[in-house]
Amino acid sequence: MTHPLLTAPTLPQAVGNGINALAAAHLQVDIPPYPGMDEGDLIELFWNNCFAASRRITTGKIGEFTHLRVPESFVLEGPTQVHYQVMQVGHTPARSAVTRVRVKTRCPGGQPSPLCCDENQNLAPVGLPDTIRRYGVNASQVRRGIPLTIEPYLHMTTGDAITLRWGDVRLDLPKIRAREVGMAVQVWVPSTLIIEAGDDCRLEVTYCILDRVGNNSRWAPARTLRIASEAESRPAGTALIYQPRPTGSPCEPG
Incomplete structure (x- = not known):
């Protein structure tokens, strides 16, 4: 007789069905209560069909979730x-349904150096026309906007979300599509954003990337520009251009 599968385990730290680098270091799997749960039951957790952890049920834990830690070396x-299985005295092992996840621990742009707390030196600064890099953004360019380029980066993946920071103003770019992986990202910086940020003799332009499982690239090395004084700052009381993504833009606190 085939017994029905127990409820699949859950991974509370998963983003969608993905595990990022931060979660992988302290990954927890939750086992829900199951029919006939009793003192002395042994729960065994399997990661890719390899035994990873176990827990014996005590009286105080009957009817509660069981939390198991996955060794980082497995992830x-x-x-x-x-999946997991439950061993009970006098019964054949009861197996659970399988939970499928994808582990992605490689950060966009590669792992930042621990010596650069907010910056990822693996990322290239934004690319700008040579005249703008040398002389800054003039009044005419302020009024019409300017182009810039973000070079392909290490571990570029479908679904990557890039946020451009222009001075104190931010712009969320469309997520990377499959056909765009490995290609430079072409960006048009609109006049409204330049005007909102205002004029500045040393305005910093940079970007950061959040992949679909939550790995954060940190900020790219900044490019410093001079912005013509005709770029008047945003009047008090007007709405900001930047609207954060529903789940929060990359590097949001910074």
Whole structure:
């Protein structure tokens, strides 16, 4: 007789069905209560069909979720299957349904150096026309906007969300599509954004990336520009251009 599968385990730190680098270091799997749960039951957790952890049920834990820790050495890049089985005296082992997740621990742009707390030196500064890099943004360019380029970066992936920071103003770019992976990102900086940020003799332009499982690139090295004084700052009381993504833009606090 085939017994029905127990409820699949859950991974509370997963973003969608993905595990990022931060979660991988302290990954928890939750096992829900199951029918006939009793003192002395042994729960065994399997990660890609390899035994990873176990817990014996005590009286005070009957009817509660069981929390198991996955050793970091198990959490390797790529697709993963997670299940558990329950061992009870006098019964054959009862197996759970499988939870499938994808582990992605490689940060966009590569791992930042620990010596650069807010910056990722692996990312290229934004690319700008040579005349703008040398002389800054003039009044005519302020009125019509300017182009810039973000070079392809290490571990570029479908679904990456890039936020451009122009001075104190931010612009969320469309997420990277499959056909755009490995290609430079072409950006048009609109006049409204330049005007909102205002004129500045040393305005910093940079960007950062958040991938679809929540790995954060940190900020790219900034490019410093002179912005013509005709770029008047945003009048008090007017709405900001920048609207954060529903789940929060990358590097939002910074």
